[in-house]
Amino acid sequence: MILVFGKSGQLAQELQHQADVLALGRSEADLLRPGRAQAAIARHAPSVVINAAAYTGVDQAEEDAVAAHQINAAAPEEMARACAGLGIPFLHVSTDYVFDGSGQAPWREDDPVAPLGVYGRTKLAGEEAVRAAGGNYVILRTSWVFSSHGANFVKTMLRLSDTRDALGVVSDQIGGPTPAADIAATLLKMAQQMQAGAVGGTYHYGGQPAVSWAGFARAIFAQAGRNVMVTDIPSRDYPTPAQRPLNSRLDCAKLTADFGIKPPKWEAGLALVLKELKI
Template identity: 60%
Template sequence: MILVFGTTGQVATELRALLPEAVFLGRDEADLTDPAHCAQKIAALKPEAVINAAAYTAVDKAETDEDAAALVNGAAPTEMAKACAALGIPFVHISTDYVFDGSGETPFAPDHPTAPLGAYGRTKLLGENGIRAAGGPFAILRTSWVFSAHGNNFVKTMLRLGAERDTLTIVADQIGGPTPARAIANACVDIANRLKTEPNTAGTYHFSGAPDVSWADFARAIFKKAGITCAVEDIPTSAYPTPAQRPANSRMECHTLDATFGIHRPDWKAGLADVLKDLEKTT
């Protein structure tokens, strides 16, 4: 049995479809602000593997709520990893490109020095460091620009705004790889299963969609695929200030994940087509 923390997030929703036999713990059953309680759940259930698909993802809110974000993103996964290490079972955790400073134009490799720009990245890095120190078979899967037919994400926001307006101004100087949540869910399961028999594959990996693109060009692709006639006007990040600073460069080097697990970078255009089909079914 696989135990998953999270029930309603984008990746957790995809995991529920992928793993109907798994046990899923929402925040009503596992309080992420009580890390010890999360560890107790693992010890009591004794699963074969644990996937943590829960996180504090409100990037801007974290700037004024860092203590809460640090509990959920830092202390909770650390205690989960310790509980998994005690049982000798795999722990798979989803992290983020926000642990880097977003400088330059070269894709960030998993071993590149970290330098978070804000509270969200700092708290995610706390979790990463705690997981590595726990001593069990783990995989940290850093990803970026997650989208799906569920929850709140860029694709759904663009579909809504594009249908309402003739023109949208979209940031064009942030570059990254949009990543389908379904692909992340599949990768997490594949990695967890592999870690059961090959704990030596433990480590930190990157997984993002291809090809890399700007937010503005991603929006154009969404509108084209959805048949929405909304023009996109490029703007710099400076024209759209937010409480938390976003990385300008979210490109991620994903070769080690491919070499170790045979998991290729997903084609976000194909993922976008799937999401649009899923949304059509619900409307």
């Protein structure tokens, strides 16, 4: 049995659509309460655990660091230690925000980490705790997640296009939009291989090709048939409480070499999401 932490988020919903999993929401396992994650694993005795839960409010985390640390670092540590004790694989999702976004080269798994804000620091602390637990783990760093569920950039752009015919969108942040459905499929494939004896580690999985937010917005409007003019703007013209990395490109070669999984093409994933949204 696959136990999934998270129930209503983008990734958790995709995991439930694609596989027979037991997904635990806050009512079943409140990750803000220490000990609940470990207790859930002991109670359900799964064959593999996937952590699809996270504190993802990047700006809110700047004022809510205690809760962000509990969900993004302390709870994954509990999960990883419990899985290590049972000898079962643990798969944990992390983020490009562990890097400072400098340069233009795609980030490799062994590049130096230097998060810019609370969200990135708490996710990095979670990574370090998972590695230290000593079990067979996967840390899957991904970026710019989108789907037909919840709140994300695709749905925001579509909502704005209902009332706007022109938008200014940041063009100096470059990354890989990643369909949640593809992340879910990748985690399930990795879990299967790990149960068969594969050894995990830290991996990158981001959509290809790299694009700016402005370029992504243009693709959304083009595929959706929305006539919206997008103007490129620099990040400084769209200030936010938390600084975003300018370079979120991820080198996914290690994942392909070790698990035979190639990075997703986000244009195809976008088409599927728009179909799900009946657009």
